[in-house]
Amino acid sequence: MRIEEANGDLIITDIDSFSLEQIFECGQCFRWNRTSAESYTGVAFGRALRLTETDNGIIFHRTTREDFNKIWFDYFDFATDYGKIKATLSEDKILANAIGYGSGIRILRQDLWECVVSFIISASNNIPRIKKIIAALCQSFGEEISYMGESYYTFPAPERLAGLSLDDISVIKAGFRDKYILAAAEYFANTEFKRELGTDEAKAELKRIAGIGEKVADCVLLFGLGRRESFPVDVWVKRIMEYCYFSEPKSNEVIADFAKKRFGTLGGYAQQYLFFWAREEKIGI
DNA sequence: CACCAGGCAAGCC
DNA sequence: GGCTTGCATGGT
Numbered sequence: 001m002r003i004e005e006a007n008g009d010l011i012i013t014d015i016d017s018f019s020l021e022q023i024f025e026c027g028q029c030f031r032w033n034r035t036s037a038e039s040y041t042g043v044a045f046g047r048a049l050r051l052t053e054t055d056n057g058i059i060f061h062r063t064t065r066e067d068f069n070k071i072w073f074d075y076f077d078f079a080t081d082y083g084k085i086k087a088t089l090s091e092d093k094i095l096a097n098a099i100g101y102g103s104g105i106r107i108l109r110q111d112l113w114e115c116v117v118s119f120i121i122s123a124s125n126n127i128p129r130i131k132k133i134i135a136a137l138c139q140s141f142g143e144e145i146s147y148m149g150e151s152y153y154t155f156p157a158p159e160r161l162a163g164l165s166l167d168d169i170s171v172i173k174a175g176f177r178d179k180y181i182l183a184a185a186e187y188f189a190n191t192e193f194k195r196e197l198g199t200d201e202a203k204a205e206l207k208r209i210a211g212i213g214e215k216v217a218d219c220v221l222l223f224g225l226g227r228r229e230s231f232p233v234d235v236w237v238k239r240i241m242e243y244c245y246f247s248e249p250k251s252n253e254v255i256a257d258f259a260k261k262r263f264g265t266l267g268g269y270a271q272q273y274l275f276f277w278a279r280e281e282k283i284g285i
Numbered sequence: 286c287a288c289c290a291g292g293c294a295a296g297c298c
Numbered sequence: 299g300g301c302t303t304g305c306a307t308g309g310t
Contacts, residue, residue, distance in 0.1 A: 027291060123292040129308065130291080175306025180293085213293050234291040251300095275291080 001078060002057075003068065010068055013057035017082035019104020020053045026105050026276040028223050030118050030131045031138075031155070043138070045071050045111060046154045048147035062148055077106050085269050092262070094244045095270055102276035107268060108223065112195075113188050114155045115224030116209070119216040120180045136172040137181075161185035180211025199227045214252065222268040231259040231267035240278035 004011045020040045024032040032042030039052040049072070050061040060068060073079070086103065090096040117137070122130050134155075141156035141164075161169070162185040169178050187209050197205060202225060206217040218232035233241070233252040241255045242248065250258075263270040277283060 119291080120293095122290095124290060124305080125292085125307085126290040126309080132308090173307065175308095176293090176304085177306080211293065215292060219291075232291075236291065279291095 003065065005065070008062055010060040010063055010065065011057055012060060015057060015078075017086070017104055017106060018053075018058060018076075019102075020051055020058070022102050022104040022276060023076075023106050023108065026102065026272055027127060027279070028272065029108055029110060030127070030134045033131075043145075043152050043154060044075055044108075044114075046143075046145070047071060048145055048152040050148060074109050077109055080106070082106060085266055089263070089266055089270055089273070092270075095273060098273040098277035101280050102273050105272050105276060107228065107272055109226055110223045111155065112193060112220070112224040113158055113184075115220045116184050116188070116206070116212070117155075117181055119219040119223075120184060120211045121174055121177050122219070123177060123211070123216065125177075133172050133174050137174075140171055158185045158188035162189035177211065180209075183210040184212070195225065199229065202227070218256075222271070228268040229260075229265045231256055231263065231271045233259075234275075236275055236278045237271060240274050240283050243283055244274075 001015055002013045004013070020038075021034075024034075024040050024042070029042075029044075031044065032040045035041040035050060036052075038054065039050055041048065041050040043049075047063075047067060049063060052059040052061065060072065063072070082105075086099050090099055118130070118134055121133050125133075135153075138153040138155055141160050142153035143156075145152050145154060161182065164182060164185070166178055166182070169181065172178075174181060194202075194205070199221060203217045203221060206212050206220055207214075212220070215232050215234055218230045221227040222230040222232060231237075233255050238250075238252060238255060241259070242250055245258065246255075259267050259270065
């Protein structure tokens with residue numbers, strides 16, 4: 001990876017595995033939107049950012065080396081060798097095929113609290129509406145920031161949401177999930193989450209929060225706590241796993257156990273390649 | 286008009 | 299333990 005500065009932009013070259021579309025459309029995040037054929041704009045960790053994909057590399061618009069080192073290097077998981085991960089997973093022929101569709105995926109290292117709320121909202125919902133609800137949450141309760149001549153909104157801190165009433169939060173149209181958002185806000189406003197917990201212990205702790213069950217906890221572990229062995233089983237992953245590995249219906253638990261044995265510490269990466277492939281090609285539907 | 290959407294909790298046995 | 303149902307809202 002190389003970094004050049006050019007009148008206020010950073011240009012990152014020699015990047016392995018980096019497709020804006022695949023990273024932002026693979027369902028792991030909800031605050032990035034396509035702003036042109038080659039660019040996406042979003043907000044993370046209190047910063048707005050526009051990215052453009054070019055033949056030479058990726059342009060990080062209007063940002064600094066300081067923010068790149070402090071925020072974006074980790075957020076985009078630049079320390080991880082995706083070539084090595086893909087080579088290992090490709091020993092499985094089904095994964096090799098899935099990786100052929102999403103070879104530019106990277107798993108973002110997102111904010112824990114934002115992940116908790118985002119995946120609470122994801123329950124029994126579809127991705128466009130998840131994004132809409134989160135945008136309303138940020139616009140209503142986040143802080144306005146100005147970037148490249150436009151307004152963006154940060155993700156509201158738990159302290160900002162804790163104490164709100166169901167009526168207060170009804171403006172975001174989260175439906176039955178509103179009470180879970182408030183419960184999570186109460187928890188995170190009053191609790192320092194023990195990030196050093198083992199994955200099983202961290203999952204058990206997350207599941208104490210109303211609205212967080214098995215699948216949401218797995219997503220939070222994977223995207224918000226960097227637990228790359230986590231393998232969330234949702235309707236899409238269930239369908240594609242049944243189609244590719246079982247040829248018959250199986251419970252989520254059976255699928256999760258199978259994935260743990262087969263993919264081990266790379267379960268989360270495998271899950272993202274399978275999820276992206278399933279949705280792109282509508283496999284098993 | 287039904288039915289579904291990156292599920293979860295509560296209520297049943 | 300496993301299985302069923304209700305849940306808010308918006309899109310097809």
